[in-house]
Amino acid sequence: MNGAVEFPLDVPELSFLAAGDALVRRTVLPSGVRILSERVPGSRSVTIGYWVAVGSRDELPGHFGSTHFLEHLLFKGTPSRTAFDIAISFDEVGGEHNAMTAKEYTCYYAKVQDRDLPMAVEVLTDMLTSSRLDPVEFETERGVILEELAMADDDPSDVANERFFEAVLGEHPLGRPIGGNADTIRAATRSAVNEHYEANYRPQDLVVTVAGAVDHDTLVADVVSALARAGWDLGLAAVPVGRRAGKAATITQGKPVTIVHRPLEQANLLIGMPGLLATDDRRVTMSVLNSIFGGGMSSRLFQEVREKRGLAYSVYSFAPGYSDAGLFGMYAGCSPAKAAQVAELMLSELRRLADEGVTADEMRRAAGQLSGGSALALEDSDTRMSRLGRSEITLGEFADLDEALRRLALVTAEGVQELARELLRGPVSIVAVGALDDDTFAGIIPVDV
Structure with missing residues (x-):
């Protein structure tokens, strides 16, 4: 590979060899779903991530904390799986699964043996597309998140880091805490979180990335099949959501x-x-x-x-x-x-x-x-x-x-x-x-x- 390879949003298929003979392939489905894989020679494990390009900076007034809240809720069950079922799926094969909310994206990911990749695709797809956002679980998780925030508030380095972003970036949305704060989490409503979910978890928002022992064609077939079973209309043509414009914002310092x-x-x-x-x-x-x-x-x-x-x-x-x-x-x-x-x-x-x-x-x-x-x-x-x-x-x-x-x-x-x-x-x-x-x-x- 000579130089970087661009990823145009309107190119349906890309394939190239990267350093170390790793095979990188990228498929953009007509629905806007993007699937990328990197096959690594000699690997016996695989890591898979389901990404949406929405983070804490994208929350609107009344929705502050929704991104982090939603990250928790997607683990709490679907019509076909309870939260315990989701946990068992990965525990019984020695896998790992988790999620991360960042300022500009959210990712749900898992690491498993190569033979367990189809299971990971199925479970992560189910979580992302079909979460029940159960009202009882919503209130339970509110308590969990408040405890998480309290734990962070007891860590002076976490407190300093949150205040540092506020101080340097001021009122810019990147200056807000990723997880929200106790007030925004207490004020969060299920309807607001659901609005956030429906607005940002769509085919044109989804990016699936897999690295390790992966066959790209099989991966694409598995993802498409899982999304179809979840009821997503992959026949509806859509353009992938555009990337954020890389133009510097005007920053006004918070406090010196x-x-x-x-x-x-x-x-x-x-x-x-x-x-x-x-x-x-x-x-x-x-x-x-x-x-x-x-x-x-x-x-x-x-x-x-x-x-x-x-x-x-x-x-x-x-x-x-x-x-x-x-x-x-x-x-x-x-x-x-x-x-x-x-x-x-x-x-x-x-x-x-x-x-x-x-x-x-x-x-x-x-x-x-x-x-x-x-x-x-x-x-x-x-x-x-x-x-x-x-x-x-x-x-x-x-x-x-x-x-x-x-x-x-x-x-x-x-x-x-x-x-x-x-x-x-x-x-x-x-x-x-x-x-x-x-x-x-x-x-x-x-x-x-």
Whole structure:
């Protein structure tokens, strides 16, 4: 494979060999259902995902929390299967099944032996197409979700992360918590969740991705048969839902400094600013910057904050990207008395990278870390299945390992330095959870008063 392979929505069939002789095939049914597979030589297991390109950012007023609520409810039974039946289906074959709600998509997935793929197709199809959204189960699951949110609220790192998105992205829908909050979950109604379900779980929304020991033709036949048994009208022609426009949104910062007071032994500190879109050509440059700055034990943050000064145990950076916005962030868990020092040190290291650039040795180590990490991750069919889903839903193209390494080799030290400068031109936000004074970060960045 030379270069990335584009995934046009109006091309019914695609087939190509990717790195390692993996066979990638893609079928777009007349109904708009998209089915992608990656057959991996020597694999004996398979991971399957059912995706819809709707996440927490897509919820309308009155529907906040519906995406996460619905993720729970689809496991609670259909006319032909109880929740216990669904659980048994995977437990009795040693499989795994779960779901994830993200800001821009939802995925229901399973990992099984190759011989059990037809069962996984049948059960996941039944769950996705025929959930009863039972009123009694609805109220039971409301309690479960409230407990889940309470558990997250007891985790200061989770609290800091949620508030960080709010601080950097402000009123943008990506700034909302994925799972909703206690108020929105208590206010959620079955009718609102059902409206959300019917509006977004349609043939033209569905993407099925499978990686591992899979035969594509058999997979397509099984999916079509299962969808037909569920009552979906696959004869009704529809165009797959369009991908989100990769145009940067206008971001207005929430708050420059947010302190959540908790009587904790450690402060959970996050500092960051707007980053790059998921489709930005400089995402590989961002990966290199992140690796050098805070991506491992040899990174600048780890060395300066932990190894040289002993100010934190956990310290790193991260750079999530979405269709119209992104973030760059730094995290450290440290003593409340040292929080201001750590914050200033992390920001000064980013400024130093922007002012002085990076060394040839750092570029070499980052390339090795990223290329090796990518290769090792692809030993897992879960990663390959997720790569197919992101390629179809977000990127509109498939880049195999060889293409990823080619792009990585094009990143320059000058590009990394310029990206650091660009990040620092954005508004900086600080979020901290712990036993801190309101003026802890005074003088580091302006405090919103």
